Amino acid sequence: MLIVGEMKLAEVIHHDYNLVPVINRFDIPLGFGDGTIKQICAQRNVNLEFFLSILNTFHDEQYFPKDYLKSFPASLIINYLHKAHTYYLDEKIPQIKSMISKLFDLSEGNKKTLNLLSNFFNDYCKEFELHVAREEKEVYPYVLKLEEALDNSENQTMLDKDLLNYSIRTYEQDHEDVEEKLFDMKSLIIKYLPPENANNNIFEEVSYALLRELFVLEKELKEHSRIEDLILVPKVEGMEEQFKSNF
Amino acid sequence: MEAVVNIYIVEKNFLLRSGLEGLISEIPGLILKEVFEGIEKNLFEKLTQKKPDVIIIDPDSVGDNFINLISKLQDEPDIKLIGLKREDCPENICSRFKYQLPYDANKHILLEKLREACGSDAFLIKNKQGPLSKREIVVLKEVVKGLTNQEVADKLFLSIHTVMTHRKNITKKLGIKTVSGLMVYALMNNIIDINEVV
Numbered sequence: 001m002l003i004v005g006e007m008k009l010a011e012v013i014h015h016d017y018n019l020v021p022v023i024n025r026f027d028i029p030l031g032f033g034d035g036t037i038k039q040i041c042a043q044r045n046v047n048l049e050f051f052l053s054i055l056n057t058f059h060d061e062q063y064f065p066k067d068y069l070k071s072f073p074a075s076l077i078i079n080y081l082h083k084a085h086t087y088y089l090d091e092k093i094p095q096i097k098s099m100i101s102k103l104f105d106l107s108e109g110n111k112k113t114l115n116l117l118s119n120f121f122n123d124y125c126k127e128f129e130l131h132v133a134r135e136e137k138e139v140y141p142y143v144l145k146l147e148e149a150l151d152n153s154e155n156q157t158m159l160d161k162d163l164l165n166y167s168i169r170t171y172e173q174d175h176e177d178v179e180e181k182l183f184d185m186k187s188l189i190i191k192y193l194p195p196e197n198a199n200n201n202i203f204e205e206v207s208y209a210l211l212r213e214l215f216v217l218e219k220e221l222k223e224h225s226r227i228e229d230l231i232l233v234p235k236v237e238g239m240e241e242q243f244k245s246n247f
Numbered sequence: 248m249e250a251v252v253n254i255y256i257v258e259k260n261f262l263l264r265s266g267l268e269g270l271i272s273e274i275p276g277l278i279l280k281e282v283f284e285g286i287e288k289n290l291f292e293k294l295t296q297k298k299p300d301v302i303i304i305d306p307d308s309v310g311d312n313f314i315n316l317i318s319k320l321q322d323e324p325d326i327k328l329i330g331l332k333r334e335d336c337p338e339n340i341c342s343r344f345k346y347q348l349p350y351d352a353n354k355h356i357l358l359e360k361l362r363e364a365c366g367s368d369a370f371l372i373k374n375k376q377g378p379l380s381k382r383e384i385v386v387l388k389e390v391v392k393g394l395t396n397q398e399v400a401d402k403l404f405l406s407i408h409t410v411m412t413h414r415k416n417i418t419k420k421l422g423i424k425t426v427s428g429l430m431v432y433a434l435m436n437n438i439i440d441i442n443e444v445v
């Protein structure tokens with residue numbers, strides 16, 4: 001299904017609940033009523049085109065948002081991606097970490113295994129933090145500067161030659177998968193976590209909850225990467241071309 | 248990680264073809280490779296060239312040439328034939344198919360028949376499952392110590408190709424892709440000792 005502005009947002013969410021974290025990230029709180037996407041965007045001052053392309057990217061793996069690209073500023077994309085990063089780092093990951101340590105506490109015979117899993121996940125988190133830091137400290141500032149330079153392009157003195165030294169293609173080329181290890185973590189839990197005592201019910205419960213969180217995070221990160229690859233990168237490539245032509 | 252059963256369809260009618268495509272997409276492990284209309288020249292050669300596992304044929308799409316084509320296909324031992332069966336399908340035609348998808352069956356039955364024809368559980372049959380072999384365990388031990396494929400090959404007197412095949416099978420069997428994931432597996436199962444990897 002292609003999500004369009006005339007659809008009612010509530011219906012769309014009913015249809016695909018994976019979109020819940022997205023509306024949350026656009027500061028659309030629940031209880032938003034019966035309006036269409038267009039109406040709600042107007043009320044809440046959300047860029048309609050951008051909102052639609054994010055919804056569609058999350059909803060449909062085949063979706064490619066080329067038509068919308070030109071119509072919203074890069075700073076919007078970056079603002080969105082930044083919010084998502086904060087959500088992963090400050091909420092999701094600590095939540096998973098605390099589940100693992102809870103499992104460790106609850107375990108009677110599996111402490112060694114849980115220690116291994118916990119170290120594995122901690123290593124993963126470090127990698128993920130590095131990945132995010134590179135985007136936040138290197139890539140996004142470059143994009144914002146580029147956008148600023150383009151907005152002020154009548155003013156020739158503002159043109160910053162340094163911007164020519166970087167290219168979003170470098171980022172695109174070594175933008176690595178961040179979900180591979182999450183996949184492994186799931187396999188380890190599903191297939192190889194040794195069973196606890198039959199009466200250790202809370203352990204069971206927490207391990208199911210942990211598994212569910214890993215599935216959700218993995219899927220989220222996949223969509224997040226697709227937004228970076230399919231929305232941010234092409235958008236910036238267009239900006240770079242425009243910028244070069246100003247010289 | 249997917250097991251693969253390659254399927255060809257011979258069906259000229261768009262609506263029927265879409266229906267078949269829909270059914271195939273619902274069974275994990277089945278992959279629709281190519282679709283023919285039935286009127287192609289050298290259809291037999293085209294169908295057998297790439298050795299599909301299963302061909303689904305609508306006799307109506309092939310027309311007069313059907314008996315000739317099906318006789319030749321029946322001589323191919325590795326290809327399973329599934330026929331679409333109309334209610335009024337003459338006996339001499341529908342008896343040619345070991346597996347049949349009746350026009351008037353409901354979705355549930357069609358899925359069952361298709362699954363049965365493709366091997367009751369496509370996933371399990373083609374996918375290597377079960378515990379690691381001794382050879383694979385030996386390779387795994389070296390991989391988690393951080394050796395490259397080439398280093399493993401040199402150390403174990405294997406070709407690099409063999410090492411890569413082992414690694415692929417290990418990942419397939421365990422569902423673990425990264426070296427550090429494999430390391431956790433190996434430690435959890437006492438395949439290596441923590442002192443060997445630090």
Ligand SMILES: [Fe+2]
Pocket residue numbers: 081085132135224228
């Ligand atoms: Fe990111």
Ligand SMILES: [Fe+2]
Pocket residue numbers: 131135175225228
């Ligand atoms: Fe990223």
